[in-house]
Amino acid sequence: MAKKVTVVEEILSENDRAALTNRAQLNDAGLFGLNLMASPGAGKTSVIMATIQALGDKLRIGYIDGDLASSIDVDKVAELGVPAVQINTGGLCHLDAFMMQGALPQLSLSELDLLVVENVGNLVCPSGFRLGIHRNVLIASVPEGDDKPYKYPAMYLGVDVMLLNKMDVIEAFDFDMEYFKRGVEILNPGLAFFPVSCKTGEGLDNWLAWVRSEVAAFKEGIVAVYEPR
Template sequence: MTIRVPVVERILSANDQLAVANRAQLDAAGVFSVNLMASPGAGKTSLITGTIQALQGELRIGAADGDLASSLDADRVAALGVPAVQINTGGTCHLDAAMFQGALSCLPLGQLDLLIVENVGNLVCPAAFQLGTHRSVLIASVPEGDDKPYKYPPMYRGVDALVLNKIDVLDAFDFDVDYFQRGVQALNPDLAFFPLSCKSGAGIEAWLEWLRAEVRAYKERRDVPGNSGTDH
């Protein structure tokens, strides 16, 4: 154990350096980016496609989709006529900054306002690897159960916004939203919270409004002379 700790620290620090370079590349092109993280099947691709369909007339959106294998998710996004790239990680359970750098080189950044990154479905590892995106968003979903903030605290602690997807099946899963929210509040009291259903569309407008406001604020920061738009 005494040997493993410094090795892990060195890997993360190399990753963080690449993440800084990725952020600089995004800022040079003026592209606001969001890292979507969630467990497998929580609705990451559904939220991306729903968001694109709703905002396509307002924002130029692209996507990078991470999965161990297949191009299924990028194909779903590309079918909407927007730039999409699939990142296959092989066996790795998270995206890292080097993988994201590869995806950036395949995307027409100069033609985008917003880049949505779909991380690999996993509630543990993605939280430890910065990509260089501007915001991190966690999607929880009702079938996972209301105890997940208590069991996977690092993921809930490190994000800027939380989507609770699949509220259309709340009753079927006896999901206690108050209990869930109390767990979230204890870890991350300031995060934005969006209960919604990608299936029915309920609640999605508040999520879209948050995203619109984030992109707008990013563009406004960039308009200040000498400011790249980046903030953390």
């Protein structure tokens, strides 16, 4: 029994070492990275496409998509004219640092300002694997319900910023915003939080301002001293 625990720890630390290598590679290239996590259908691809449409003329953006199968999202995003790489995990429920190591050489890292990674859709596995990316982003969405911080605490604990998407349908879902926010605040006090709708555009300006300020801070060298997450 004790031996099994040791093996698991070794696997995790191997991933962390690979994440450090990825982080160093991004830092050397002057490339700031975001890891977007969410349940399937919460709006990861929609947020990414809105971000590219709004900031694509100011920032050189690259995209890596993690999905169990298909190239549906990468095809959509590539149509916006950004370099896009597909990782099919072949059934695995998350991206890890080794998969990132395979994808990074397919992009011209030093010719980009912002790398956006769309993780595999679920609220459990992605939070357990560091990629070496600078910031972890959670996209919650109204139809998932207001109790998700209480049910999936690890995901809410490990993120640097959160969007609550699909605000346009909040009336239809009896979503208790105060209850939701309380759950988030217990786990991750002071977490930057943007209610948005990709359908109406509501709130996206706040998210876009956050992205721009994070990229600017990175370019000034502030982020380079942070530990990878």
